[in-house]
Amino acid sequence: MLTTRAFGRRRLRSVRRGVLVRVRTQYEPATILATAGEPILLRFRRETAAASARRVIFPALGRSIELPIFGEAALELSLEPGRYEFTCEQGLLRGVLEVGEPRRPQAPRSVPHRRPRAGSAPSATAPLDSRP
Numbered sequence: 001m002l003t004t005r006a007f008g009r010r011r012l013r014s015v016r017r018g019v020l021v022r023v024r025t026q027y028e029p030a031t032i033l034a035t036a037g038e039p040i041l042l043r044f045r046r047e048t049a050a051a052s053a054r055r056v057i058f059p060a061l062g063r064s065i066e067l068p069i070f071g072e073a074a075l076e077l078s079l080e081p082g083r084y085e086f087t088c089e090q091g092l093l094r095g096v097l098e099v100g101e102p103r104r105p106q107a108p109r110s111v112p113h114r115r116p117r118a119g120s121a122p123s124a125t126a127p128l129d130s131r132p
Contacts, residue, residue: 035102040079040097044075060084084098
């Protein structure tokens with residue numbers, strides 16, 4: 001599952017649409033949470049003409065993406081668990097992509113068999129007693 005954290009709140013985002021990161025005087029949201037093994041689509045929308053917003057760089061991945069002025073560019077990633085910082089060329093804008101371990105599916109819980117209470121009506125699966 002892909003989520004974003006903005007101003008202390010978590011908001012769920014669709015993986016198909018990806019996460020929109022607005023590039024202004026900072027990256028908004030600056031922290032993105034994702035799950036390992038799931039494809040992550042990061043959409044960067046440049047909303048400033050500042051030269052520092054021209055490129056987004058992921059140093060640990062050796063990847064970068066150029067952003068057109070007042071345009072949008074996307075980067076699709078599939079990552080292992082870890083913390084991946086991203087920045088502009090000058091290091092003025094900073095963000096982080098936190099990739100967590102995938103959740104393990106929980107085994108279905110079995111319902112324990114209960115004996116009928118004394119004086120209760122017999123259930124459909126309980127044998128009927130023919131004695132008076």
